[in-house]
Amino acid sequence: MQEFETVIGLEVHVELLTKTKMFCGCSTAFGASPNTQVCPLCLGLPGGTVPELNRKAIEYTIKAAMALNCSITEEITFDRKNYFYADLPKGYQISQFFYPMGTGGYVEIHLNGSTKKIGIRQIHLEEDTGKLLHLGNIISSPYSRVDFNRAGVPLVEIVTDPEVRSAEEARLFLQKLRSILRYIEISDCKMEEGSMRCDANISLMPLGSKEFGNKTELKNMNSFRSVYKGIEYEVERQRNILLEGAEVTPQTRHWDESKGLTKAMRSKFVSADYRCFPDPAIPPFDPPQEWLEEIRESIPELPDSRFTRFVREYELPPYDAEVLTGSREMADFFDAVLTLYNEPKNVSNWIMSEFLRLLNSTNTEISECRIKPEDLGELLNLMDKEVISGKIAKGVFEEMFASGEKPEDIIKKKGLVQISDENTLSKIIDSVLEGNPSSVEDFHSGKNKAMGFLVGQVMKETKGKANPQLVNKLLKEKIEK
């Protein structure tokens, strides 16, 4: 059967975390009542207002371009992209059509133990449109309302080279991109609130071919899961068309999450429709070299170099390092625990099992969590010093998570200090042996399981506080006598 190669290029839109819009002072806060964050300028009303550039928006775009390994344009210019649509009050969108802020970058993804670079063709700054709400009965009385709160919000568009080869690579790329953009704090990248949106250009070509097939543009994927499922569906749909000897129609398609399929929206625009020209109201300018240096210096250690450092310096398995560096808060937390308790693998195990379990089950972000890194370090110290057992430590940790209390306080308050005194344990073990003669007999007739049962009884007597190594040692001595 004919084999195909999948070719995917992604276009990602990200809303910047600026407080105000790109060319006016209107707020960008999410969730306000419709049309309350607008002014004559972002509504495109006639009059003499001149757009004023939002310096933060430009700074954030340059910062993102640098973090994505792009070259920065020498001259910053803006163009008008002309088209008519009900959510675009000016009749044009201001964008960087001719000279994007950054070009020629890349993002690395880790797939099946190897690293792959996905090229970033360009990153540019533009303004967002308003939002249409389609209401009423779609057949008999359809109508739409428009909310211009979003019109003019600074938006960064990131375009990849057509180097993504599968739905899984697309998902990994987006997760890495989100991680980087969150590390540099330019966007919250919330797909569910629309502050990160992704379109995918998808085509198939016969394996080994150099000529791309007809592509479709897939829109409306608003979670990592829907990106993955939407692309998988579209690849399979195109494959079936090609296997039947037919041609894929170039068009824009919409991912329907509830039905799990893609639907045709419209045949694809050609870019000449936009009649772009430089915006006469925004003069071009050269970003000063010192400013660029300042922005470059403000970029923190990014996920990839942190990953490498965690593997090399802390000797962590790549899987651990990947999870821990996935968010800046998590990586910071890990680094902070190590300043007090320098056993990286122990800390990693604890974070990846207990901590992540609690964060996930309570739907808590690490930034909202009440446990301080030094308290986790202290808890692990107390375990190593055998003040408490590992089992007790898990319970203490849950308490710390719920109340934010220090481990020492919880241990003192609840009397959880481990029993490591030989005399005390000896007495308890003697009474357990006396009370379970049949288990003692079982042990002597070669049933090793009986030993486990007896240890369990001692732990039960001490409410889990007995030092398990010591119990094992003493019990063995006594029973073998």
Ligand SMILES: [Zn+2]
């Ligand atoms: Zn405004």
